[in-house]
Amino acid sequence: MTDLWPEDITSDDVLGPQEILEGQAKELADRTGSLLKAHVTRQEMEDRIELGFEVQSERTDNRVRLFVVQHRLEFEYPVTIVPPPSLPDYLKQHVYRSGMLDTVKAFQREGGWVENEWVASSPRNFETKLQKVLALYEVKAMVLSLLASAKAADSRDDGESDA
């Protein structure tokens, strides 16, 4: 008989969103020499589980929630990522300025289906989206900012101990 099941249904590396996030938390600690550590918080709400991906600078003791991931209480998939909002215009590399034609187009636009690019239906799909959110300008900027503070604190401490 022909196997009709989709390719991503397999017993290999089937991980839940929390395990995948925890894996990336470990990767961050390894990559930054433990200057930054990430934690995954879990909260059960009435209708969903919310996982918070939080990065902590060990040197400055500052912790930032980068984004959250949500899924139903009973099922881990599909899962959605709620990315951070975009930075204010003055910090963006590219800023869209709307023109008169945009207003006209907005009036002419009909309703339609909108794709939620952050919903993932499988572990592999979630990993792809997670890679995308980690590469977001806003997320990268926040991680680099935390890393810079951690490094600065590290250098200060080194300076103090040398003196």
Next chain:
Amino acid sequence: MNNPIELLAKLVAEKRIDIVVLAESSIQTITLKEELGHSTESSFHEPHAETGRLQLVCRDSEFNLREIYGDANGRVTIRVLRIGSHELLLAAAHLPSKVNWSPEDQSTQVQSLSKQIRDEEERRRNSRTILFGDFNMNPFEAGVVKAAGLHAMMAKSITENGGRVVQGETYPFFYNPMWGFFGDRTEGPPGTVYHRHSGHLSYEWNIFDQVLIRPDALPWFPGTIEIVTRIGTTDLLRSNGRPDRAVASDHLPLLFQLSECE
């Protein structure tokens, strides 16, 4: 005088305010520090924070106020506040507006905020927390009152035993003194925001701007809260008694005092 920064600077000087927190402000922080410095003849600084949507400046560096937790969406910042030899947690929040969020959405979001605060309290083993900000919810709404939400009670006496157990889990209380500001039987306006909804149910006055105090932080809270309606000779209310957004904002400023605990 209709310049918001000048008005704010005047308020800070008049009331001798030490810490200023602004949400949705269009004032650059550097300008804010300069103007407050001029008006008070002292220097204001901006404690280190990674998340910057809520602006916080303070007069005295002894307060510390370094950010220890922030949400990248910029809606929550938790700071360490040093008063004398004690450390308190000062949390500021600006929660999403009712314009795009349903009461259920708001309630879910506030559960997330509540968990963030409890986690930070646990991490620092410190539950002397003051939470304040624009919650975009009234003190009587489910998100503010329910156990897994902010669990904020209308009377101090209710909060005395610290928390309440629901289904085996303990949820700590906040005391919410803002209940006492509704209506006409207290001094000041009946709320902080006025909005007439066109549907059947309209509260007209709302108290979206609130300050909540954990029972452990009560010794630092003498109970002084003011919904500011006048700065110098400038009235923040129109002749009909509602906030005049042309003068300052559609929200009236909230002022509260913390003092040293013996």
